[in-house]
Amino acid sequence: MTAERREPDGAIVSTQHLCVAFDGATVLQDVSITLAPAQVTALLGPNGSGKSTLINALVGLQPVQHGTVELFGIPLGRFSQWQRLALVPQHLPGASSIPVSVWETVMSARSSPRRRWRPIQRSERQLCTDALDRVGLLHRRRDRLDTLSGGQQRRVMLARALAADAQLLILDEPTAGMDAQNLQVFVEVIAHQRELGRTVLIVTHDLDDIEHLIDQAIVLEASTDQSVVFAGPPPLPPSMHHVAHHHHETPPQGAASPVVAVDP
């Protein structure tokens, strides 16, 4: 009977032959991946290769056509231990109709049907305080979220996910358009999560700053029989460098000079 059970070493996330399509177009084809406990995984690939779609499929926000998703060894359809994962979305919170403070945003990570019937605990407030402190924005907790810069708002959303105190942290392009100072906070947070033995899945276009923290890299590509074209520890094969290191490519010969010509 137990021969049927397939729990790959207590994988935190695993998919088998996952296929996702929307509006008739296949976005993900035959994706089988595994995130082991306490591993940091980078999910890479050009725009349109389905990185965000995969993330959404993993957390049940995107219907799946074929294949299976298991979270903590439980099929997604029966999964209910949502307190074990936290998601940092790709989009910024955006301008809000009603003022929402930084503190309220982080505190919203603690909203859950499980905690419906009891008041907010002191330990939960402490989690939120620690999370904001870790991203260096505790002093802004009373401010309106939309008065912060884009990079700072991303840090608040990261703190929000940290406040969930979850075993699995999923970050969808958290560093897009971020300056060096904000980026440094992210790198430190991921390093700390790794030390804590948390499992991290991070969608990114740029491995340069975090490559030393990555245990596994997964590269997706659009319109292939198998969306996953690479899965394993870094470094990536040279043919795939463009999906992870494009910010630091040397310009090809004959490209425009870095000195900007100014019309007289």
Place this chain on the structure above:
Amino acid sequence: MGLLDYDFMRRALLAAALIGLFAPLIGVFLVQRRLALLGDGMGHVALTGVGLALLLRTAPIPTAMITAAAGAFLIEFIRARSRTAGDVALALLFYGGIAGGVLFASLAPGQGTGTLNAYLFGSLSTVAASDLIALVILCAIIVITLVVFGREMFAVSLDAQIAATQGVAVRSISTMMAMLAAIVVVVGMRTVGLLLVSAIMIVPVAAAQQITRSFRATAALGSALGLTASVLGLVGSYYVQVPPGPAIVIVALGGFAVIAVVAVPVRRYRTTR
């Protein structure tokens, strides 16, 4: 003779205080979810309930409550189905609500348009003692729901997708919010009237958010402003002899204007601090 010497006036004041206090607490969620006009439509749907009550000679508050609750379910169903076609479907529902209300009321024997006017714009004299009990029960439901589900409602208002990944039942919580709006509509039906009841949900919140920095503060200040506007408006309507609904809404809009003026130096102070 002071206005508190009249039984009907005491009941009207209490009813107005209840709607002023609780409507903005629900309105703050509607505004955050960009559904400010939802309460408006809910009022239109409740009008059909009032028309039915007049026609069938049933009690108006329970009948309107059932119709508004059914409307809330329908609205959430339509919204969940489709975003673009949903817009038109909602418009159809709201037109139908008004038309049905006026139609049924006109068919009711012995009821003129005056009766319907009292429900459209509120009235000082129509709050019966039995109504008050119903209003208190409805307000108790609002308070209990907010205490238990308020945090999940906030999470859904902030970002429904993230809320879903926290295990929050987004559809159920959305429907719950629509139901609360339906309850507010019915609570405000007697004093503010069905055409303007959504204003008391929205205007105090819109006024408050000009100077607040958090959701909680917006809800609290909105509620205080709603209470003030309702009581002042009701008292004013007694002396000026106009329907209370428009009076309350004009006072609330006045509050919005005052805060708009005050907000400029307040913001300047905060940024230069």
